[in-house]
Amino acid sequence: MSAELAFNRSVDVDYGVAQEVAPGVRRIVANNPGPYTFLGTNTYLVGTGQVAVIDPGPLDEQHLIAIAKAIAGERLTHILITHSHRDHCDGARALQALAGGEIAAFGPTGSARGAGAPGLGYAFVDPAFVPDQTIADGDTVRGPGFALDVLHMPGHAPDHLCFALVGKRTVFTGDHVMGWNTTVIAPPEGNMASFLASLEKLMPRHDKMFLPGHGGRIQTPQRVVKAYIMHRKWREQTILTCLDEGDCTIPRIVARLYGTLDAGLKEAAALSVLAHLEHLISRDLVSAEGAPCLSSAFCPRPS
Numbered sequence: 001m002s003a004e005l006a007f008n009r010s011v012d013v014d015y016g017v018a019q020e021v022a023p024g025v026r027r028i029v030a031n032n033p034g035p036y037t038f039l040g041t042n043t044y045l046v047g048t049g050q051v052a053v054i055d056p057g058p059l060d061e062q063h064l065i066a067i068a069k070a071i072a073g074e075r076l077t078h079i080l081i082t083h084s085h086r087d088h089c090d091g092a093r094a095l096q097a098l099a100g101g102e103i104a105a106f107g108p109t110g111s112a113r114g115a116g117a118p119g120l121g122y123a124f125v126d127p128a129f130v131p132d133q134t135i136a137d138g139d140t141v142r143g144p145g146f147a148l149d150v151l152h153m154p155g156h157a158p159d160h161l162c163f164a165l166v167g168k169r170t171v172f173t174g175d176h177v178m179g180w181n182t183t184v185i186a187p188p189e190g191n192m193a194s195f196l197a198s199l200e201k202l203m204p205r206h207d208k209m210f211l212p213g214h215g216g217r218i219q220t221p222q223r224v225v226k227a228y229i230m231h232r233k234w235r236e237q238t239i240l241t242c243l244d245e246g247d248c249t250i251p252r253i254v255a256r257l258y259g260t261l262d263a264g265l266k267e268a269a270a271l272s273v274l275a276h277l278e279h280l281i282s283r284d285l286v287s288a289e290g291a292p293c294l295s296s297a298f299c300p301r302p303s
């Protein structure tokens, strides 16, 4: 198994410009590049004449005006939210004020939100986000000329939805599967067991294209999903090896696995290791004293 995944990061981006990425699908990239957002958040416009927006992106006036301009003369029926992270949902109410449309999302989950590190907590998550309409796995959002099946894919966030364009073998994957990097799984917001189960749900679908929340089109979806799953299994195995060899705290595991990382990414790496350890504990393969957290000591269970 290879250590790292290969991604095509050579994506041209022209902020504020609607570009057709598939028949009947336009993309506008928000100008919010960063270590977790790559070149920015992708906003998708689905349909013509009557349009659904998937992820209005951050509260960025220029981006929202660009969306409204791109659909001028058309009717915005739905503003769909993949998950309530600020880079995806913060612009929803402002876009609605500009262009109308019903805001639809999974809605409150009742589970713990945020993640225990600066930059990944409520600065990143909007725990108070409430849509006009809640939608769930198995629902279909329809417009003239398109239908989107709603797929609940928790893991990166408990409320994460993907939207499958019916009859087109195309899925809007949000941050569940991205075109530029592996997805951050940061507890309690992120849950590794749910994430892997959600990846498995994509395997039998035979899609031919994923349109992610960040990065370019994914034209080999099954290969990428398989690679995501392999990558996580490989990570889990290396974490078990660390524990077996006496590196039993998250900082020591992160130092061994990731080498030098800048401070912000180190927090995400530490939380990702915690997510793996939680998953190992849930299967009785590892133990920790008390509730597992970033400062816990972990032990492999004797086999």
Ligand SMILES: [Zn+2]
Residues within 6 Å of the ligand: 036, 037, 041, 085, 087, 088, 175, 213, 214
């Ligand atoms: Zn995102």
